[in-house]
Amino acid sequence: MSDTQATKSGIDNGAFDFLDERTGIAKALKNNLRKIFPDHWSFMLGEIALYSFIILLLSGTFLTFFFVPSQEEVIYHGSYAPLAGLQMSQAYASTIDMSFDVRGGLLMRQIHHWAALIFLAAMIVHLLRVFFTGAYRKPREFNWLLGIGLLTLGILEGFAGYSLPDDLLSGTGLRIAEAIVQAIPLVGTYLAFFLFGGPFPGHIFISRLYTIHVLLIPAIILALITVHLMLVWFQKHTQYPGPGRTEKNVVGYPLMPVYMAKAGGFFFIVFGITAFLGALFSINPIWLYGPYNPSQISAGSQPDFYMGWLDGLVRMAPNLETHAFGHTISWNILIPALIVPGIFFTGLALFPFLESWVNGDKNEHHLLERPRNAPTRTALGVGGLTFMIVALINGGNDIIATHFGLSINQIMWFSRIGIFLLPVISFLITKRICLGLAHKDRDTVLHGRESGRLVMLPNGEYIEVHEQISADEKWTLTQHKQYDVIAGQTNVDSNGLQRATGIKGRTRRALSKWMYGEQVAKPTTADLEIESGEH
Amino acid sequence: MSDHSQGEIEPFSDPGLPAHVHRRADHDPVAEKRAERQVATLFVISALSTIAFIVSFVGIRSDQYIFLPLFGTTNAQQLALGIFFALALSAIGFGAVHWAKTLMPDTEQVDLRHTMRSAEVDRRELAATFDDGARDSGIGRRSLIKRTLGAALALITISPLILLRDLGPLPRKQLEHTNWQKGSRLITDPGGIALKAADLQVGGVAHVLPELPNGRHQTLDDLTRDAVLVIRLRPEDLHLNAERTNWTHDGIIAFSKLCTHMGCAVGLYEQRTHHLLCPCHQSTFDVTTGASVIFGPAARPLPQLAITVDSEGYLVAQHGFTEAVGPSFWERSV
Numbered sequence: 001m002s003d004t005q006a007t008k009s010g011i012d013n014g015a016f017d018f019l020d021e022r023t024g025i026a027k028a029l030k031n032n033l034r035k036i037f038p039d040h041w042s043f044m045l046g047e048i049a050l051y052s053f054i055i056l057l058l059s060g061t062f063l064t065f066f067f068v069p070s071q072e073e074v075i076y077h078g079s080y081a082p083l084a085g086l087q088m089s090q091a092y093a094s095t096i097d098m099s100f101d102v103r104g105g106l107l108m109r110q111i112h113h114w115a116a117l118i119f120l121a122a123m124i125v126h127l128l129r130v131f132f133t134g135a136y137r138k139p140r141e142f143n144w145l146l147g148i149g150l151l152t153l154g155i156l157e158g159f160a161g162y163s164l165p166d167d168l169l170s171g172t173g174l175r176i177a178e179a180i181v182q183a184i185p186l187v188g189t190y191l192a193f194f195l196f197g198g199p200f201p202g203h204i205f206i207s208r209l210y211t212i213h214v215l216l217i218p219a220i221i222l223a224l225i226t227v228h229l230m231l232v233w234f235q236k237h238t239q240y241p242g243p244g245r246t247e248k249n250v251v252g253y254p255l256m257p258v259y260m261a262k263a264g265g266f267f268f269i270v271f272g273i274t275a276f277l278g279a280l281f282s283i284n285p286i287w288l289y290g291p292y293n294p295s296q297i298s299a300g301s302q303p304d305f306y307m308g309w310l311d312g313l314v315r316m317a318p319n320l321e322t323h324a325f326g327h328t329i330s331w332n333i334l335i336p337a338l339i340v341p342g343i344f345f346t347g348l349a350l351f352p353f354l355e356s357w358v359n360g361d362k363n364e365h366h367l368l369e370r371p372r373n374a375p376t377r378t379a380l381g382v383g384g385l386t387f388m389i390v391a392l393i394n395g396g397n398d399i400i401a402t403h404f405g406l407s408i409n410q411i412m413w414f415s416r417i418g419i420f421l422l423p424v425i426s427f428l429i430t431k432r433i434c435l436g437l438a439h440k441d442r443d444t445v446l447h448g449r450e451s452g453r454l455v456m457l458p459n460g461e462y463i464e465v466h467e468q469i470s471a472d473e474k475w476t477l478t479q480h481k482q483y484d485v486i487a488g489q490t491n492v493d494s495n496g497l498q499r500a501t502g503i504k505g506r507t508r509r510a511l512s513k514w515m516y517g518e519q520v521a522k523p524t525t526a527d528l529e530i531e532s533g534e535h
Numbered sequence: 536m537s538d539h540s541q542g543e544i545e546p547f548s549d550p551g552l553p554a555h556v557h558r559r560a561d562h563d564p565v566a567e568k569r570a571e572r573q574v575a576t577l578f579v580i581s582a583l584s585t586i587a588f589i590v591s592f593v594g595i596r597s598d599q600y601i602f603l604p605l606f607g608t609t610n611a612q613q614l615a616l617g618i619f620f621a622l623a624l625s626a627i628g629f630g631a632v633h634w635a636k637t638l639m640p641d642t643e644q645v646d647l648r649h650t651m652r653s654a655e656v657d658r659r660e661l662a663a664t665f666d667d668g669a670r671d672s673g674i675g676r677r678s679l680i681k682r683t684l685g686a687a688l689a690l691i692t693i694s695p696l697i698l699l700r701d702l703g704p705l706p707r708k709q710l711e712h713t714n715w716q717k718g719s720r721l722i723t724d725p726g727g728i729a730l731k732a733a734d735l736q737v738g739g740v741a742h743v744l745p746e747l748p749n750g751r752h753q754t755l756d757d758l759t760r761d762a763v764l765v766i767r768l769r770p771e772d773l774h775l776n777a778e779r780t781n782w783t784h785d786g787i788i789a790f791s792k793l794c795t796h797m798g799c800a801v802g803l804y805e806q807r808t809h810h811l812l813c814p815c816h817q818s819t820f821d822v823t824t825g826a827s828v829i830f831g832p833a834a835r836p837l838p839q840l841a842i843t844v845d846s847e848g849y850l851v852a853q854h855g856f857t858e859a860v861g862p863s864f865w866e867r868s869v
Contacts, residue, residue, distance in 0.1 A: 036644050036645070036646040079598065103597055103612060103613075103616070104612075104613065104616045106610065107613045107616050107617045110617075111617075139651045172799055172815065175759075175797065175798045175799060176797045176798070176799070179797035179798050179861075180797075182864045182865075183862070183863065183864070185865050187865075188864060188865050189706040189864045189865055189866055190705070190706060192706075192864075193703040193704060193705065193706045194702040195702070195703070196703065197702060197703045198704050198709075198756075199706075199709050199710065199756055199759065199760075200756075200759055200798070201755050201756065202703075202756065235651060236646070236648055243549065243550045243552060244549065244550075244551050244553070246549060247648070248647060248648055249645050249646065249647055249648060250645070250646045250647075251644070251646075253641070253644065254644060257635070257639050258635050258639050261631045261632065261635035261639060262631070262632055262635045265627070265628045265630070265631025265634075266628060266632065267628070268624045268625060268627040268631065269625050269629060270628075271624045271625075271628075272621045272623075272627075272628055273621070275617055275620045275621035275624055276618070278617055278621075279613070279617020279618050279620070279621055280606055280614070280617070281606075282607075293755065293758060294755060294758045294759040294762070294793075294798075294800065295724060295742065295758045295759075295792060295800050296802070297800040297801075297802040297814050297815070299802070299803060299814045301799075311816070314797075314816055314832060315831070315832060317832045319796075319828055319831065319833055320834060321834035323868075323869065326866075326868035327865055327866065327868070328863045328866075328867040328868075329865070330863040332832045332833070333796075333797065333832075333862075333863075336832075364650060364651065366648055397817065398814065398817065408817055409830060412817065412831075445546075471550040472550050474546075474547045475549055475550055478545065478546055478547055522546075524546055525546045527546070
């Protein structure tokens, strides 16, 4: 510390004095500037989501300078000849204008749309990483909930965004959204009339949607992201198991300079790749779709991928409606569009709480779990993912049918059966794979790795030599925690607490057996002694 | 090092951080210099790309299109702007990451974690402070204030909700209303030409709207309810009851074009099978049996419009629709 007087620091200047004398920021920064973050490629996924959101804010602001959110009808006189003289809304006309008559306008539109797809895709893959590694466990349940909220808002925001240009495709999407609102029992018709300012399509909806898309939802997303990141900061990032890594420490590189360069640089890379996509790959060419007209439709109408699963569920729904006492309940819309997604997302949000209730673990967890060491959770995740993929495939059933020369009815029936069957099958297979891998880990720890060297013993017997694995690997493979199934007989658990009996207790015991009944015990000291005795 | 919480006996102890593996640039000055030059080159590429971006903005004509193999025809200026923007951005990114990975120290560092739960002394201090505040406010003792405040706060949330009332009109019977009425001529959409029975060959389809009084044109709101499909089949191909047969004219049958599932235009007619298909969710309707649902999520047939011909031979509606067209809603009876 004595040489601080001798050498002048890089921040000993007027600008920093000005800042610190007004904010006292030196005290806050001194402990945080070199904060340690663990390094792993999978921690990049959330970063991609964050950066694509920033790209969305920047490119979206540019688009607002040219977009006119109005449904007033105008005659098109711009430079795109095929639409000349056609009647269309100002929203559509201004989108065409910015694509053909604003330098870089089309580029910005395409960057914005690609960034939206990347934003949603990154959030989904980030969620899967967090789920499969158990990163949502205490103390990070809030961040899990914030993440689910961000994903939901992201889906709504994306849908609102691509609905704004008022083209034939997006207008059809809005018509479907209106039908979903209208299907809500009791209040649906009123809600739809209030949203659209009268019967669909009305004259006001695009401008209302615009406010929702550029102000309301982005502001909420920004607020939630801020809290999400603050929690990551305060709770310190999770890390994968490995030598030197424990529940009590965090191992990695300092924010300044390594992460400032890496994360800052990565922002530019994500932006660069998005710009590259926007430059070369046409997306949402609305001039080919034409302006919205409720009496027209184009074959092969497809939503963006993050809405595709919802459309797929709606497509495969059985055609049930109840007509009674002068009222109609559209189960064919309510079940696939509201009830099933509601259950799915609620289940996802509650999972961390359900899991910790079943295993009774109240400890903090900062070491990530390898998916194989939580076989039931991993299998459940793959089952849920399979459900979504089947729904997504059915959302593109018409495209698949025309591309592969299949009948649409066959694909629909495949999905209708598959949506129930395939998640169960993938659950069972995944669980087996996890248990198999866990067995392999246990064997590797106890007996070492197959070396591939065959040795003939004096008695003529051949054996394969096993090589002991390193101390680092042994530690990594045995770092996970395992849970016991709750015993059924006694009424008092191991901590001396009265266990809940009745339906709640029985449910918990059943779930505990389902989740932890089948697992590969990790090697104990006793196992190792037996092993060394054998040799 | 047994820091595992529930006192499990771990078979192995933490071997500690692995030794640092040196990179070439850590000890070889030539490699270090090379890495430095690579980073600088990337930053220079970025700067040059930005200059190229500016040149493209000013120098390339906006209406110039070029053909790119695999990508098709594209606007030259938008393409150049995009490529140079992408290069300028990613070169900065790759430069910074390369700098971090080759030249910045990569020795792992360790920080300690602390439980999120505050220390007991802090929690007790907070509890005391909180209790002081609560006592000073007297909220615990003054239940009259507590209850009236609760009621006032609950009520005040109603005001903004009431203000939302004028977002739209009440639905009333609007969803049941269309512009079709007795004697409405069927005019083509687009085109606006009144259709005669003779204009439609067997197997033919026409997209029509009702002719509006005083030459008024349909708005988009009207189209959302008025759109109708007229199809001509051989009369013997139609399998309808007596009333519905009366609603057709010499094999010509008319249906609302709006899907009874979610309101998309049921736009695909397959002449050979007499099936109508909705491209949105693949609900399939059989024209020969009065557009009954044979596949997909729609629950009701497309509403049939009763048609006939007037004295001049024009196709006209016998009367308006007898049920609401389009998707279902709570108040829909039938």
